Amino acid sequence: MNRFFCTAAALATMAVLTGCGATSEQRAYEYMPDMARSPAYKAFAPNSVTRDGLTLQHPVAGTIPRGYHVFHYGPGEEEAARAGRELQNPYRATPQTLEEGKALFQTYCQVCHGEQGKGDGPISGKIPPPPSYVSDRLMEFPSGRIFHVITMGTTGKMPSYAAQLSADERWKVVTYVHTVLQKLGDQQAGVQSGGSQ
């Protein structure tokens, strides 16, 4: 019995030493090679196991990625107007939201639309002129419509910013444009025409 244990212990020691004894040039012995080399497929490699022969599978119809907000509006005037009627801004104009909205506006919009949204940003001379946020037309835009513009862009002249700004960030920009820039324009118009606010 004792002998059996001695032999077993000696074998185990040898096995451990063999495993550890490999130098950097010499591959160590693999006890369970399938653990180290799993039969994983590369995402774009053909695959004999799946029905369509592709490794990367399409998402199941009707599923959406976690955190993704579905946008049920197409491009164009009519859809923009519908978004304006139906969408509600989930943010209130708290100092923090306005602060964040301002920072996003300065990063993504100001270059074309200008610091006060008058359409006079640094590159405005080189692109189709952006409208002023306090033009009669844009003053009529509800929050949801400005959200639509940022999400879909306009046909041809302003690109979509949906890839750069998350839905939450877009709403923060909308809040800033609505409550700060358009208010500012309102007040200036009031002062110019001598009216009270």
Ligand code: HEC
């Ligand atoms: C690359 C320049 C550029 C940037 C950046 C840009 N815009 Fe515009 N924007 C334009 C132009 C040009 C128009 C006029 C588009 C038209 O008449 O089709 C416009 C139009 C608009 C309109 C009015 C759309 C309408 O239906 O008349 C709104 C609102 C607007 N932009 C908001 C934003 C906001 C918010 C951002 C930042 C997220 C932004 N834009 C970033 C160029 C830009």
